[in-house]
Amino acid sequence: TIDITRLMARLDRLGQIGALSGGGVKRLALSPEDAEGRALVIRWMRELGLEITTDVIGNCWGIRAGEEDGPPVVMGSHIDTVATGGLYDGSLGVLAGLEVIEALNVAGARTRRPVAVAFFTNEEGARFAPDMMGSGVAQGALPLDEMLEVEGIDGVRLRDALAAIDAAGPAPVGALKPHSYLELHIEQGPVLETEELEIGVVTGVQGISWTEITVTGASAHAGTTPMALRHDAGAVMARIAVEAQQIAADHGPPQVATVGRMRVSPDLVNVVPQEAVMTVDLRHTDEATLQKAETRLWRAAQEFARAGGCAITRRTLARFEPVEFDPALVDRVAAAAEARGLRHRRMPSGAGHDAQMFAPNCPSAMIFVPSKDGISHNIHEYTAPSDIAGGAQVLMDVVCQQAEL
Amino acid sequence: TIDITRLMARLDRLGQIGALSGGGVKRLALSPEDAEGRALVIRWMRELGLEITTDVIGNCWGIRAGEEDGPPVVMGSHIDTVATGGLYDGSLGVLAGLEVIEALNVAGARTRRPVAVAFFTNEEGARFAPDMMGSGVAQGALPLDEMLEVEGIDGVRLRDALAAIDAAGPAPVGALKPHSYLELHIEQGPVLETEELEIGVVTGVQGISWTEITVTGASAHAGTTPMALRHDAGAVMARIAVEAQQIAADHGPPQVATVGRMRVSPDLVNVVPQEAVMTVDLRHTDEATLQKAETRLWRAAQEFARAGGCAITRRTLARFEPVEFDPALVDRVAAAAEARGLRHRRMPSGAGHDAQMFAPNCPSAMIFVPSKDGISHNIHEYTAPSDIAGGAQVLMDVVCQQAEL
Ligand SMILES: NC(=O)NCCC(=O)O
Ligand SMILES: NC(=O)NCCC(=O)O
Numbered sequence: 090t091i092d093i094t095r096l097m098a099r100l101d102r103l104g105q106i107g108a109l110s111g112g113g114v115k116r117l118a119l120s121p122e123d124a125e126g127r128a129l130v131i132r133w134m135r136e137l138g139l140e141i142t143t144d145v146i147g148n149c150w151g152i153r154a155g156e157e158d159g160p161p162v163v164m165g166s167h168i169d170t171v172a173t174g175g176l177y178d179g180s181l182g183v184l185a186g187l188e189v190i191e192a193l194n195v196a197g198a199r200t201r202r203p204v205a206v207a208f209f210t211n212e213e214g215a216r217f218a219p220d221m222m223g224s225g226v227a228q229g230a231l232p233l234d235e236m237l238e239v240e241g242i243d244g245v246r247l248r249d250a251l252a253a254i255d256a257a258g259p260a261p262v263g264a265l266k267p268h269s270y271l272e273l274h275i276e277q278g279p280v281l282e283t284e285e286l287e288i289g290v291v292t293g294v295q296g297i298s299w300t301e302i303t304v305t306g307a308s309a310h311a312g313t314t315p316m317a318l319r320h321d322a323g324a325v326m327a328r329i330a331v332e333a334q335q336i337a338a339d340h341g342p343p344q345v346a347t348v349g350r351m352r353v354s355p356d357l358v359n360v361v362p363q364e365a366v367m368t369v370d371l372r373h374t375d376e377a378t379l380q381k382a383e384t385r386l387w388r389a390a391q392e393f394a395r396a397g398g399c400a401i402t403r404r405t406l407a408r409f410e411p412v413e414f415d416p417a418l419v420d421r422v423a424a425a426a427e428a429r430g431l432r433h434r435r436m437p438s439g440a441g442h443d444a445q446m447f448a449p450n451c452p453s454a455m456i457f458v459p460s461k462d463g464i465s466h467n468i469h470e471y472t473a474p475s476d477i478a479g480g481a482q483v484l485m486d487v488v489c490q491q492a493e494l
Numbered sequence: 495t496i497d498i499t500r501l502m503a504r505l506d507r508l509g510q511i512g513a514l515s516g517g518g519v520k521r522l523a524l525s526p527e528d529a530e531g532r533a534l535v536i537r538w539m540r541e542l543g544l545e546i547t548t549d550v551i552g553n554c555w556g557i558r559a560g561e562e563d564g565p566p567v568v569m570g571s572h573i574d575t576v577a578t579g580g581l582y583d584g585s586l587g588v589l590a591g592l593e594v595i596e597a598l599n600v601a602g603a604r605t606r607r608p609v610a611v612a613f614f615t616n617e618e619g620a621r622f623a624p625d626m627m628g629s630g631v632a633q634g635a636l637p638l639d640e641m642l643e644v645e646g647i648d649g650v651r652l653r654d655a656l657a658a659i660d661a662a663g664p665a666p667v668g669a670l671k672p673h674s675y676l677e678l679h680i681e682q683g684p685v686l687e688t689e690e691l692e693i694g695v696v697t698g699v700q701g702i703s704w705t706e707i708t709v710t711g712a713s714a715h716a717g718t719t720p721m722a723l724r725h726d727a728g729a730v731m732a733r734i735a736v737e738a739q740q741i742a743a744d745h746g747p748p749q750v751a752t753v754g755r756m757r758v759s760p761d762l763v764n765v766v767p768q769e770a771v772m773t774v775d776l777r778h779t780d781e782a783t784l785q786k787a788e789t790r791l792w793r794a795a796q797e798f799a800r801a802g803g804c805a806i807t808r809r810t811l812a813r814f815e816p817v818e819f820d821p822a823l824v825d826r827v828a829a830a831a832e833a834r835g836l837r838h839r840r841m842p843s844g845a846g847h848d849a850q851m852f853a854p855n856c857p858s859a860m861i862f863v864p865s866k867d868g869i870s871h872n873i874h875e876y877t878a879p880s881d882i883a884g885g886a887q888v889l890m891d892v893v894c895q896q897a898e899l
Contacts, residue, residue: 278718310870311752311775313683313844330732347716349763358754358773360871368763370716439718465715466765
């Protein structure tokens, strides 16, 4: 069984890398902090006797041999964070995987199948879009060549960022072929806490659509230019942002819409904005509804641009269809929670996860634990150790079944 | 009379300082480029034999003695620009003033009253708010002590920016006491060009209200946080920006409303914005209507913040009531244009100008020349040399009357 003290100590230790002064962490993908985090996790993998492989985009996994050769049961997640992230998002899944391995080692247990723990490059998409990039490339959902050329928010290309911290290894795309895939993650939302539950049995991941929209008008004097003669890129952007909110309101839950980035230039008090750049993040569990939201937003955006005398362009930063996890494996997660006496429910994931990249290729599932106040991507992200222990135990129980202990 | 070749050569020369690669200039107040521009204009003043004075906030004027002592007839404007400015805004008024002086020198003319040319610090307000800062301080409309502590958009205090380029002189506030004040400026709007006129006889300046609004919510995960549980500072900002447009539409011309600055943080695609900062520039020729616009905007902003679960604060960056110029002096401008056979009309100014700071203390007026396509605060700002010649000649004619040639 899981040793929660050992697991919490590892979470604490990794959380010191990129720690922010007010709490939380900043460990953007392929940053120097990410490099330090990778080195620490790889050291732990070595200490546990795992055989380590790193692929061309910096995904890394450590394998514990089974009685038989063959594809391993993989526990994975990520160790990169957003700019104002917490200690648990991603790290929990990786370090719980290490804890499962250590518990097996301590018990001297031998599984029939190999068991592996993995972390994937740039799951957050906070520096390089799209998110789930490493797992997406590994599982053939995203083209390696295109991803290597992606420019980060700081203008650095992924190819150069990988080189800068020497994160890439020799293993080719597709080298990781799991028997099945399991990911423990914090819920990052309020459902489990609100319903006083301990485990979320994740049935799938909602579809994700990220679009960057650029509006181009003309800068002009704020005092002398009559409203009718303006080409105000900022005003068009504002209307699009309001429309995104309206789409979410009209569709109702589970539709969400977020305008996370907004910038105008030249960004001066008495100059009509010449250019505005924004992002729109639309999500829904139903592909047809998600497409409706996308279509309505873009139609409205074009109409606002036309009415405002501006040009408008868009660029897809990420697009993932809704994913359903393997029903049999999902049932096993539910049964394991039940067997341990943990209060649980089935639920879709609102956030994207590496698990969704594995789902088309092998039986995959996820386990959620509660997030205090539903908060994540925030330095106040918190999950109680007792909840972490429950989630890690369910992970171990299902992995032992899958690997045939 | 005016020598347009000499005037255009000076405009070209000054325009090289801070020149942008695509055209236009960036000579933000008290920047290194502003320092270079000041040095050049002061050298020209010296070459024309003017007696130069600089005051504590870096306003600078050169006086050509008259037959009698006493307050000078002042021609003034500014040489700072916005970040993407043109060659004429401000510079024209200063360099036309130099040309009037040179024309008087060449003719060996002696006026009864002294004649002066002046440039004032930070008219644009693009780096430090409020705008018209130097002339406002000189004429007692803005408190020197408060202005010295103002922080620029780059975080530098005005006091330190003055020191950095050694722009301040020994003359105290109030040292410049004009007999009367005249300013030639580009219209920066489309009226004269549209009506095929050569001279705008400026009757006054509309009221200006600049407010910075900060909305504070909570960052949260874009995928997992239901819309109803969000505190989205960016969404609130967008609604305020749309409301500003609506106020302008409802009031109709001459009401203008501009949201020139918009920023969200952390500014990431999948994070609900925690903070949003924006500016609103409201202008109207009628003080009561301007107040109505301000009241409606702030009421709506508070309501949007309340509905969006966010806190909201505001800060006044600039507030100037509408100004009426001296009717007799305005009549003289009209008569001078008429006498030169220039097509002209009376009109209010949409932009703030140094002249409005002098209007309460001495007879003041302004002369506008057309702006191509009504464009200003833009690198494509342009006024034809023939229009510049007409405006400079009207300036000279009225100055000679005021100074009693
Ligand atoms: N789990 C998680 O935060 N993934 C980042 C991608 C997303 O925005 O859903
Ligand atoms: N003339 C001019 O552009 N002044 C700057 C202040 C304003 O925004 O009106």
